[in-house]
Amino acid sequence: ELKVEQNPLFLSMQEGKNYTIYCNYSTTSDRLYWYRQDPGKSLESLFVLLSNGAVKQEGRLMASLDTKARLSTLHITAAVHDLSATYFCAVEKRGAQKLVFGQGTRLTINP
Amino acid sequence: EAQVTQNPRYLITVTGKKLTVTCSQNMNHEYMSWYRQDPGLGLRQIYYSMNVEVTDKGDVPEGYKVSRKEKRNFPLILESPSPNQTSLYFCASSLSSGRETQYFGPGTRLLVL
Numbered sequence: 001e002l003k004v005e006q007n008p009l010f011l012s013m014q015e016g017k018n019y020t021i022y023c024n025y026s027t028t029s030d031r032l033y034w035y036r037q038d039p040g041k042s043l044e045s046l047f048v049l050l051s052n053g054a055v056k057q058e059g060r061l062m063a064s065l066d067t068k069a070r071l072s073t074l075h076i077t078a079a080v081h082d083l084s085a086t087y088f089c090a091v092e093k094r095g096a097q098k099l100v101f102g103q104g105t106r107l108t109i110n111p
Numbered sequence: 112e113a114q115v116t117q118n119p120r121y122l123i124t125v126t127g128k129k130l131t132v133t134c135s136q137n138m139n140h141e142y143m144s145w146y147r148q149d150p151g152l153g154l155r156q157i158y159y160s161m162n163v164e165v166t167d168k169g170d171v172p173e174g175y176k177v178s179r180k181e182k183r184n185f186p187l188i189l190e191s192p193s194p195n196q197t198s199l200y201f202c203a204s205s206l207s208s209g210r211e212t213q214y215f216g217p218g219t220r221l222l223v224l
Contacts, residue, residue: 041217097142097159099144101153
């Protein structure tokens with residue numbers, strides 16, 4: 001059974017600092033997605049990672065995928081308040097069109 | 112505007128009263144899916160559909176039904192709702208499964224008394 005775990009689940013950080021959110025998964029997959037959710041809102045796609053070693057960057061966010069370690073990271077550089085949100089990773093089960101989400105990481109960035 | 116719409120956005124109902132949550136997309140997407148979101152559990156997939164008349168169970172299908180008679184619509188049916196189905200529901204669609212990002216609807220908040 002595919003399990004997806006994120007850590008930390010809660011993260012409070014100061015503006016200007018760097019930090020990383022980790023997404024581990026339990027069975028082989030080479031398709032991983034990152035989403036952002038603002039309070040009371042829907043989910044917004046951030047990154048699609050489709051192969052080992054894939055790296056995507058958008059502004060202050062950078063995501064990477066290591067399929068051998070079954071690990072993806074979402075790195076935040078020089079955080080700003082606008083990045084405060086809950087971040088989810090989701091992994092597609094190989095051979096099935098099912099998506100399994102992590103629990104989410106609630107990120108709060110303080111001025 | 113490309114979008115996924117859901118109706119209703121908010122619903123309060125009583126145990127056992129059948130209800131349908133509609134989902135529609137205007138992007139000609141083949142893949143559609145339903146999720147429920149509960150605190151501390153993230154999102155869990157209920158059902159998904161690869162194309163018209165092709166549906167399959169996700170991880171938490173018990174108590175739900177779906178149908179896909181048209182490409183754009185993917186309604187979620189609760190034939191006999193129970194309080195444990197109180198949740199926030201999201202519909203999502205993508206061009207195909209596997210390589211494309213999913214676009215999410217605005218969500219439907221359901222309370223079953």
